[in-house]
Amino acid sequence: MRDPLSKTIVTIQPSGIRKFFDIVSEMKDAITLGVGEPDFDTPWHIRDEGIYSLEKGRTFYTSNAGLKELKIEIGRYLARRYQVSYDYNGEILVTVGGSEAIDIAMRAMLDPGDEVLIPQPSYVSYEPCCILANGKPVIIELKAENQFRLTAEELEAAITPKTKLLVLPFPNNPTGAIMEKADLEAIAEVVIKHDLFVLSDEIYSELTYTDNHVTIASLPGMKERTILINGFSKSYAMTGWRLGYACGPEVIIKQMTKIHQFAIMCAPTTSQYAAVEALKNGDEDVAKMREEYNGRRRYLMHRFKEMGLECFEPFGAFYVFPCIKEFGMTSDEFVTELLQAQKVAVVPGTAFGSCGEGFIRISYAYSLDVLKKAMDRIEAFITDLRSGKK
Amino acid sequence: MREKILTFIEKNSRIDLKELAIMLGVEEAVVMNELEQMEAEHIICGYHTIIDWDKVGMEKVTAMIEVRVTPQRGMGFDKVAERIYNYPEVNSVYLISGGFDFMVTLEGKSLREVSQFVSEKLSTLDAILSTKTNFILKKYKDHGTIIAEQKKDERIQMTP
Numbered sequence: 001m002r003d004p005l006s007k008t009i010v011t012i013q014p015s016g017i018r019k020f021f022d023i024v025s026e027m028k029d030a031i032t033l034g035v036g037e038p039d040f041d042t043p044w045h046i047r048d049e050g051i052y053s054l055e056k057g058r059t060f061y062t063s064n065a066g067l068k069e070l071k072i073e074i075g076r077y078l079a080r081r082y083q084v085s086y087d088y089n090g091e092i093l094v095t096v097g098g099s100e101a102i103d104i105a106m107r108a109m110l111d112p113g114d115e116v117l118i119p120q121p122s123y124v125s126y127e128p129c130c131i132l133a134n135g136k137p138v139i140i141e142l143k144a145e146n147q148f149r150l151t152a153e154e155l156e157a158a159i160t161p162k163t164k165l166l167v168l169p170f171p172n173n174p175t176g177a178i179m180e181k182a183d184l185e186a187i188a189e190v191v192i193k194h195d196l197f198v199l200s201d202e203i204y205s206e207l208t209y210t211d212n213h214v215t216i217a218s219l220p221g222m223k224e225r226t227i228l229i230n231g232f233s234k235s236y237a238m239t240g241w242r243l244g245y246a247c248g249p250e251v252i253i254k255q256m257t258k259i260h261q262f263a264i265m266c267a268p269t270t271s272q273y274a275a276v277e278a279l280k281n282g283d284e285d286v287a288k289m290r291e292e293y294n295g296r297r298r299y300l301m302h303r304f305k306e307m308g309l310e311c312f313e314p315f316g317a318f319y320v321f322p323c324i325k326e327f328g329m330t331s332d333e334f335v336t337e338l339l340q341a342q343k344v345a346v347v348p349g350t351a352f353g354s355c356g357e358g359f360i361r362i363s364y365a366y367s368l369d370v371l372k373k374a375m376d377r378i379e380a381f382i383t384d385l386r387s388g389k390k
Numbered sequence: 391m392r393e394k395i396l397t398f399i400e401k402n403s404r405i406d407l408k409e410l411a412i413m414l415g416v417e418e419a420v421v422m423n424e425l426e427q428m429e430a431e432h433i434i435c436g437y438h439t440i441i442d443w444d445k446v447g448m449e450k451v452t453a454m455i456e457v458r459v460t461p462q463r464g465m466g467f468d469k470v471a472e473r474i475y476n477y478p479e480v481n482s483v484y485l486i487s488g489g490f491d492f493m494v495t496l497e498g499k500s501l502r503e504v505s506q507f508v509s510e511k512l513s514t515l516d517a518i519l520s521t522k523t524n525f526i527l528k529k530y531k532d533h534g535t536i537i538a539e540q541k542k543d544e545r546i547q548m549t550p
């Protein structure tokens with residue numbers, strides 16, 4: 001029989017998290033801090049709107065690009081929160097989560113051999129999506145001493161004549177790093193100078209703990225070269241609804257809509273109706289969750305300081321990314337031993353790129369009680385490591 | 391700062407002060423001072439416990455009583471309310487807009503005890519025109535806390 005598989009797909013490695021997941025799910029009374037989604041339920045009024053739409057029998061396809069009403073609300077939201085204006089008619093596409101938007105943006109924009117700059121550590125899907133779109137991923141290794149922000153120098157150094165697209169994943173999963181306006185201005189200058197485009201994944205934009213998030217699309221000359229990706233998963237605790245969106249120049253959105261039309265048809269209708277409610281009346285829910293996350297973030301930073309574990313202070317998303325280099329183990333070894341010795345599951349930094357070596361990702365999408373127990377166990381673990389008991 | 395402290399302790403009055411201070415990013419003394427002051431100013435009026443008495447197996451009956459009254463001359467409703475809320479059996483008294491005047495909640499050991507209180511003490515007050523006693527059959531949610539449900543974390547344990 002012939003090889004049934006595409007040569008491209010078999011070169012792509014599955015996510016490195018799997019093996020830990022298997023151990024954790026077999027383990028009794030393990031505490032896991034490995035989850036990348038909010039612990040809150042979707043606010044009731046949003047769920048209720050979804051239920052209501054089902055009761056009304058709104059169970060049909062919507063138009064390919066999404067419900068008009070939702071696109072209008074997305075436009076209003078982005079203008080209100082981030083001072084960017086998008087025309088609902090042509091510049092906004094509703095997708096199945098931010099994930100689909102990442103995929104189809106790359107497919108719409110890349111030709112074989114086009115280089116895509118991907119700062120790491122970062123979310124796991126950029127590199128595979130780029131490869132599947134025939135692009136060539138070029139990794140930029142972000143550094144702890146820069147608080148895992150992307151600098152103009154790092155960007156400049158990675159650019160070749162083939163560079164077309166820069167992925168900008170901030171606020172960042174797994175590091176929690178953010179990019180402030182001044183950081184973005186420096187990046188924008190380089191992007192414009194080299195005539196690049198930006199895929200700005202802003203799915204954690206509502207979860208910043210200093211100032212309000214700034215989108216690079218709001219900087220002069222950037223809207224026409226930016227695909228802004230956002231969604232409902234993290235801000236409104238709506239991961240399972242699978243709803244996101246992409247905004248950008250009409251020429252790009254038009255082609256993305258074409259792929260979306262043939263591959264997906266349209267985003268889930270129930271979710272779209274619920275999302276309208278989220279955007280109209282959800283600001284307060286978001287503020288409450290943000291406040292809660294911020295408290296937990298401060299608590300974790302405090303505990304790390306107490307136990308002398310090195311960690312830069314992250315100001316975004318719901319992750320902290322402490323450094324474990326002092327123990328002379330790889331991230332993988334550290335995570336495996338922590339799991340076996342103290343039954344606490346965290347994610348090795350290497351799951352988000354090889355430059356995550358020496359770090360672990362801890363999610364604080366958990367109640368304070370869970371975090372407290374987990375921190376006690378981690379403290380016991382590293383105390384043992386330091387005293388040479390392990 | 392006050393609002394932030396209150397938001398946290400409204401849901402969990404037993405939170406450790408040190409932890410609360412850490413979570414708010416301030417000194418412990420600041421939180422302590424604010425709490426003391428708010429107690430003194432009677433902004434914080436008490437710290438109570440939400441109990442599912444059904445599970446303890448202790449008989450308890452709660453009634454919500456709609457009360458219509460004639461306001462006392464010169465005193466309005468306040469004087470009448472005072473005569474009601476001074477009974478230790480009475481849990482809460484609210485002045486209500488709409489078809490009646492006060493909503494009184496009452497806890498007793500048995501139906502008989504509650505009805506005795508209503509017929510002998512409450513109804514006999516001068517200002518009371520009528521009462522309507524509603525017994526609570528099941529408590530689903532109290533003080534913002536869902537009583538029955540104990541949710542499990544159903545998320546996949548590890549996701550990127």
